[in-house]
Amino acid sequence: MAHDEIIDRYSALARAAAAGQVVADCRPDAFEQGSFGASGYDDTSALPEGAVRASLGCGNPVAVAELRSGETVLDLGSGGGIDVLLSARRVAPYGKAYGLDASPDMLALARRNAEQAGVTNVEFLHGNIERVPLPDRSVDAVISNCVINLSDDKAAVLAEAFRVLRPGGRFGVSDVVVDGHVDPARRLAAEQRIGCVAGALPVDEYRQLLAAAGFVGIRVMPTADHGDGVHSAIVQAAKPAAGPGVEVRPMRETDAEQVLAIYQAGLDTGQASFETTAPSWEGFTAARLPYLRYVAVDATTGQVLGWVAGSAVSARPVYAGVVEHCIYVHPGCQAQGVGRELLKTFIAASEDAGVWTIQSGVFRENAASLALHQAAGFRVVGTRERIGCHHGVWRDVLMIERRSTVAGT
Incomplete structure (x- = not known):
């Protein structure tokens, strides 16, 4: 009608x-x-x-x-x-x-x-x-x-x-x-x-x-x-909860420049990933699921304060409910709860989508990331010792995961 x-x-x-x-x-x-x-x-x-x-x-x-x-x-x-x-x-x-x-x-x-x-x-x-x-x-x-x-x-x-x-x-x-x-x-x-x-x-x-x-x-x-x-x-x-003056929403194409800038700033710390250079936007989107992408923004200015996104771990049907995620927060907004709100939203959205396991790898030295994830229900399930050489140093990666109590039970 x-x-x-x-x-x-x-x-x-x-x-x-x-x-x-x-x-x-x-x-x-x-x-x-x-x-x-x-x-x-x-x-x-x-x-x-x-x-x-x-x-x-x-x-x-x-x-x-x-x-x-x-x-x-x-x-x-x-x-x-x-x-x-x-x-x-x-x-x-x-x-x-x-x-x-x-x-x-x-x-x-x-x-x-x-x-x-x-x-x-x-x-x-x-x-x-x-x-x-x-x-x-x-x-x-x-x-x-x-x-x-x-x-x-x-x-x-x-x-x-x-x-x-x-x-x-x-x-x-x-x-x-x-x-x-x-x-x-x-x-x-x-x-x-x-x-x-x-x-x-x-x-x-x-x-x-x-x-x-x-x-x-x-x-x-x-x-x-x-x-x-x-x-x-x-x-x-x-609607995802957030701290005062902050909103968490789906990532948009128009966020590309800010998302990649935050990505690069995280890589520059040497503690976020083995990568050293953020990909192009085309490369970023191709490597990640078309859903389960969120940004935290300043509710007044619209500035992106951080982002989280998920990737498939395998094309095999048995792993349909398993995703890998990464989360990055603007250097000037860390320790302000932005990462916590992003991770809470990602977990809730992943469970809505039927995901039963979220996993990732974190450098042993990245204490802030480990604390953030452990507070959100992640646990360390193992260590991959000297898995890669990063800036001339062989580094261990702690494997973390969160099993849903809702999906896949």
């Missing part, structure tokens, strides 16, 4: 709700089964009837968002405002809830519902979920209820969610997902029965898009089976 058609459709539903009608985006029996609409909430008694009547979601994202007093939350595709009102009460008295919707009719309905409910710590914004009208790092949690699947650019939606979240911020949505690539006839049958199935992603693809946006700790948990390979689901993830 085209973007304008979606807006027209939900605007009509908003007008119907405002007129006192019970609206539904699915067949009536879906609501009767307790899968969609207000039936997904435990208690709506304190909400205006109009907000309950206009509920068109497929779950209760507020219940899984772990909202706390004083936080700021954003609801993508807020509709009649039911999740915004519930969130506003969770974060009161000092927190705030934003609702974003592309339908002026839905916004008008939501504002009226907020006024009737006497909830003042809310703000409803007009805009698209692919382009959120909020600053970077301005909210603590992003929620949504059966809306992201309607977007024709889900990668943009997830990138925007990542952008507006503060480091450590949470992504918790209810959405519709499908098992693998559902046969077109089965998908059509489900769409005729459940209005918001159109555009639903397979679970694995949803996870991949979240990871590409930079999220870690990704969980997609089906909550209801609607037949024909279609499920309601809770989707949770987090």
